[in-house]
Amino acid sequence: MTCHELDERLDDFVDGRLGDRESTQVQAHLASCASCRERAQQLRRLLAHAAALPRGVAPPQDLWPGIRERIERRSAWAGFWVSWQPIALAAAAVVAALAAFLWNGSGPIAVRTVAMPSATPSLRPAAGTGTSDPVLAEAVRNYEQAASALLETLQRRRAVLSAEDLARVEANIQVIDRALVEVREALVKDPESPELNRMLVATHKKKVDVLRRVVHLTTAL
Amino acid sequence: MKPRALVLAALVSAPAWLAAQTTVDQKHPAAPDGIVSIENMSGSVKVTGWDKAEVHVKGTVGNGGELSLTGGGGKRTHVEIESDHNPMGVKSDLEVFVPQASSVEIEGFNATISVAGVTGAVTAETVNGSITQSGASKQVELQSVNGDIQVAKASGRIQAEAVNGSVVLRDASGDVEASTVNGKLQVIGGSFERVQIEAVAGPVRFEAALASRGTLSIETVSGPVELLLPASVSADFQLSSFSGRITNELGPAAEKRSKWTPQTELSFSTGSGGARISVETLSGAIDIRKRLP
Numbered sequence: 001m002t003c004h005e006l007d008e009r010l011d012d013f014v015d016g017r018l019g020d021r022e023s024t025q026v027q028a029h030l031a032s033c034a035s036c037r038e039r040a041q042q043l044r045r046l047l048a049h050a051a052a053l054p055r056g057v058a059p060p061q062d063l064w065p066g067i068r069e070r071i072e073r074r075s076a077w078a079g080f081w082v083s084w085q086p087i088a089l090a091a092a093a094v095v096a097a098l099a100a101f102l103w104n105g106s107g108p109i110a111v112r113t114v115a116m117p118s119a120t121p122s123l124r125p126a127a128g129t130g131t132s133d134p135v136l137a138e139a140v141r142n143y144e145q146a147a148s149a150l151l152e153t154l155q156r157r158r159a160v161l162s163a164e165d166l167a168r169v170e171a172n173i174q175v176i177d178r179a180l181v182e183v184r185e186a187l188v189k190d191p192e193s194p195e196l197n198r199m200l201v202a203t204h205k206k207k208v209d210v211l212r213r214v215v216h217l218t219t220a221l
Numbered sequence: 222m223k224p225r226a227l228v229l230a231a232l233v234s235a236p237a238w239l240a241a242q243t244t245v246d247q248k249h250p251a252a253p254d255g256i257v258s259i260e261n262m263s264g265s266v267k268v269t270g271w272d273k274a275e276v277h278v279k280g281t282v283g284n285g286g287e288l289s290l291t292g293g294g295g296k297r298t299h300v301e302i303e304s305d306h307n308p309m310g311v312k313s314d315l316e317v318f319v320p321q322a323s324s325v326e327i328e329g330f331n332a333t334i335s336v337a338g339v340t341g342a343v344t345a346e347t348v349n350g351s352i353t354q355s356g357a358s359k360q361v362e363l364q365s366v367n368g369d370i371q372v373a374k375a376s377g378r379i380q381a382e383a384v385n386g387s388v389v390l391r392d393a394s395g396d397v398e399a400s401t402v403n404g405k406l407q408v409i410g411g412s413f414e415r416v417q418i419e420a421v422a423g424p425v426r427f428e429a430a431l432a433s434r435g436t437l438s439i440e441t442v443s444g445p446v447e448l449l450l451p452a453s454v455s456a457d458f459q460l461s462s463f464s465g466r467i468t469n470e471l472g473p474a475a476e477k478r479s480k481w482t483p484q485t486e487l488s489f490s491t492g493s494g495g496a497r498i499s500v501e502t503l504s505g506a507i508d509i510r511k512r513l514p
Contacts (some may be wrong), residue, residue, distance in 0.1 A: 168385055169384075175422050179503075
């Protein structure tokens with residue numbers, strides 16, 4: 001198993017969601033790779049920290065019955081529908097894994113908000129997270145932080161990307177930002193829709209995934 | 222014009238970079254089921270599995286580049302175009318033959334990648350360029366930013382991610398995770414245990430079979446979704462679109478969920494159920510159509 005392959009499975013491994021065979025492969029790799037071992041430890045520490053945060057564990061009591069009802073309404077589809085808690089933890093894990101990734105790739109950076117390279121003002125997400133659910137709002141904020149850090153890193157690596165490449169990446173980020181605007185507008189009409197709330201977080205995650213991939217590939221140069 | 226004159230004319234008109242290229246032809250013994258890693262930042266990489274315990278690299282290396290073919294004595298063989306300056310300026314086209322049971326890891330940037338006849342795991346990533354994989358690889362992981370991805374006849378765990386390009390799987394099987402932002406995403410032919418598809422704006426088309434307890438999950442924001450399924454399919458469907466239309470040739474029509482929002486939902490089963498099909502989209506249309514026999 002390569003470090004890259006381990007990266008892909010680390011979240012599931014830490015969450016205990018891997019099968020026996022893959023879990024054994026991950027353990028074998030961790031035993032022989034100090035940097036991946038450190039990354040796994042960082043992720044565990046962050047998850048433990050996130051679990052200790054009151055808002056990261058469960059929605060406030062007044063919101064929880066409604067959310068639970070929505071989930072239970074779809075109990076026949078338990079495999080398809082998930083509670084918000086793992087989503088929030090996953091978002092926090094992304095930030096932790098990203099911090100480790102950026103540290104390894106280009107030295108330490110501060111995670112802070114930066115402007116989109118070329119997004120038009122009309123495409124910028126509206127103020128706020130777009131969701132009234134505090135757990136999901138936290139997840140969205142985590143993804144936004146991660147996207148900002150990646151954009152900043154990408155800006156620093158402009159020298160290795162042609163103007164055409166950068167334009168393509170930016171065009172696709174704008175496609176995702178347009179999608180986020182669409183989801184937010186739909187959430188205004190139906191703020192409690194579990195599908196829309198999940199789509200909001202999933203689209204933020206997609207943006208981070210795309211940026212992370214481009215940054216990773218530019219790191220090879 | 223006589224053939225000799227044609228050759229001369231071609232040489233005279235050849236671009237400067239072509240004249241600076243070096244032809245390479247190197248071999249290295251390799252384990253039958255080892256790992257072959259390949260790095261070529263610009264140009265092309267064509268990998269073919271064969272029945273020899275040997276890695277053979279042929280092709281041309283651009284000016285300023287040098288082919289490095291090394292084996293660590295164990296199971297890993299490494300192929301790399303090395304350069305003292307910007308590797309993007311070294312355009313190299315490599316044809317690499319590897320033992321067919323090898324696991325292959327390929328990294329490019331402005332490079333097209335193709336892999337055929339490799340039964341081990343295949344991992345490939347590039348920024349600008351297409352990736353094509355064909356043959357019964359047991360595990361496939363392909364990533365391209367500005368390029369199309371095509372997978373044919375792979376089985377096992379398949380992951381394919383594009384950003385601007387399309388993702389097309391043909392006659393594959395097993396467990397699929399595929400995503401794209403803007404490009405089309407198609408699964409044509411084959412049979413699957415689990416399929417998870419995510420798209421933002423690109424259209425999705427699924428025209429394949431699911432195992433009796435298989436799962437198909439598709440999520441898009443604005444991309445339309447088209448499912449072409451045999452009329453005899455046994456599955457439980459859960460479809461939802463916030464503002465797109467849902468059409469269904471296999472069962473009942475969709476209904477609005479609320480008078481306050483345009484959201485439509487549709488849950489129904491065909492046959493005795495079993496397989497689970499879930500489609501969620503924000504503004505994309507969902508079409509469930511009968512596949513012609």
